[in-house]
Amino acid sequence: MQTHRHEGHALPAHVAEQIRTGIAAARERAEPFCAYVHDTTAIAEGAGRLRAALPDACTLLYAIKANSRPEVLRALAPRVDGFEISSVGELRKARAADAGARVVFNGPGKTWKDIEEGLRAGVDLFNVESTADLARLDAVAGRLGTRARVQLRVNTRRPLVTGTRQMVGVATQFGVDEEQLPEVIAAALAAPHIEVEGLHLHSVSNNTDAASHLAFVDSCLALAAELRARHGVPTKVLDIGGGFGVDYTGAGRHFAWDDFAAGLHERAEALTGTELVIEPGRSLVADHGYYCAEVLDLKHNHGQAFAVLRGGIHQFRLPAVLRADHPFAVVGVDDWPWPLDRPEIRDSAVALCGELGTPADVLTRAPRVGLLRAGDVVVFPLAGAYGWEISHRDFLSHPHPDFLTT
Template identity: 35%
Template sequence: MTTTTTTAGEQAARDRDLVARYGSPLYVYDLDRVARARADLRAALPDGVTLYYSLKANPHPGLVRALREGPGGCRAEVCSTGELASALEAGHRAESILYSGPGKTAGELAVALAEGVRTFSVESAGDLRRLGAQAVRQGVVAQVLLRVNSAAAAATTSIRMTGTPSQFGIDAETLPGLLPALLDVPGTAVAGAHFFPLSNSKDEESLIAEFTATIEQAANLQSELGLPLRMLDIGGGFAAPYSVPGERPVYPNLRAALEKTLDTRLPRWREGGVEIACESGRHLVGDSGRLLTSVTNVKESRGRTFAILDAGINTLGGMAGLGRLLPLSVDPAFHRTGEPVPVSLAGPLCTPGDLLSRSVRMPPPEPGDVLAVPNTGAYGPTASLLLFLGRPAPVELLLSGGEVVSASRLVTTRTEVV
């Protein structure tokens, strides 16, 4: 893929032009960067590994479609009927989708099964029984991955997702007593195991250690307990910077390390005896996005400068809700000269919690200035307080080859329930 270098001034001019055409706040996603992220991750994984895109990072159907199409296309991992609808809209076949999540209701399981989804990750015995009951009603059999909450953690960094009391997964130490009953739930067939031990691992050593421990534990469950292992989802944990400058990490040693462990513990994987899968969200789309936001007002208050933006926690909430500040940085698209000063960036909402940063150093802002928040392709609008105070959702643009190929806005409506 041919790439061109864009200067800061050229990028600023393009940002201002996009805001003039589409308004702000405005999310801009570059599909070329999405393709590069997928290619890089594919290169870091052994050949034949199934790669799922986790829609929780960004369910925009255009992004989901781009990750599905072309060489090394991703399958879809969803956690709700809304994400399922986005995956189907993007062209995914229902039978290729993995449905996961700790709070699956009987109603949504019925919808997923009716749409043709057949592979589910289950988090508990109750989750499995609910799935089985719905499958029996529809006369089908659901293929099941048992999500395992390991008793110990191998990695020492990143966001821990295992090794502690959790709503996620079946505690590993309980499996010997539970497995016979789990294998005998009508409407289901246990196909393997699902692990997700950590998230956002910038440290390749920790990522390798956790994947190695996962593969070893799955092999032990198969040999010692008789756990069926036609498929093993080893999870994810691939990192990307969020709302700050930085480069998406690469994992040059991961492929060889995974192949070595798989060859030792699950040697049938190369012939397809065990399908190995992993999943990624932020790593695939995080560095594709920029949030453009305009300064609507500037004020001084007791020695502090506040820039009031048209984007707040309703636009870039980062799953945080009220009261948590993001480690946020901005590129001033206006490229104003002047000695940088500390500026508090506040959103447009009528709550003191709508503060994106208390101290971003930037040239003194003025109303009408456009700011750009980098690396916001993941956990943007749908991870924010989008409905709070009823402000319009931001426009979302898709670029390919530098040209706009899609412009859309999420719209919410209230309907009567009967």
């Protein structure tokens, strides 16, 4: 088996080599190649650089929801200060990666059993999302003879920063309405088994503008000072959540972490006495994951070219969620061992589609490919976050992809 040609998005040499190895192994099994490839070395190095750039007042937690693969969590565990989780399942994955890692438990709808397991497992901070959430935390902590350390999650009346999805400043299920805060703060401070540590202000998803995120930090600090003065709420911890974005156009205009870290250093005086918690997920892993799918067929319908891939949005749903054409590369494979003419297209626009029974199963519409043949492999970069995790992976019961690590 030979691979020779590569066109499209540039792939790191070691990633391309791992893909070629995976293709050869699939051919030996007489199966089409379909896999995620994670560059865990690059993931660890990137997280380590970010941790070193941040001021001492800053705590770096990885948001597991972006990618919870065990190999990814093991790579990140020594380079971050802990994990942000939103379920007991994620708690168990965090503990498997690092039994002593600091953990913050986010999200609405925490059950009695969730809270108990979290307290028994040593969750450091719980986010309070509602009065009922607070009451459950207080009751379970009392039954276990302990105190739950909490942050009050605030849904402000106006957006504090913008991105692809707004969490606060609009009607969502997240956090306590700013107008209801006085009564929730009073109840939390009076609860016998609750220790209020601060506020949680995660507001947005996928913001790529570092300057606006620094302005968001300023807004969070101002709100914390106001609530501390008016209602006596402690602000030892100020958790601004995640929302640090990635540019999926392939142009590389990602969140400028160097600028953001420098801006936090400039705010050192304002951060005195406050632990600023940030919870990036996507921006730590997206660049270092690749979804690979072999071309099964090439055809024309109504004057348009279509490539049918092994895989699709049931395995890599992100392009459908973003409603955008995802960048890609083509790894050419010379061998064609099958007893039929090899379908191909040349110098043509083509829709790269999956194997599902729905016309929605389109990963990208390429304006042009030089050469694409059945048996070649299409590689989608920027697939390290919210790819496999958010996909309806068992729809139609197709085989799952392989998972490879460099």
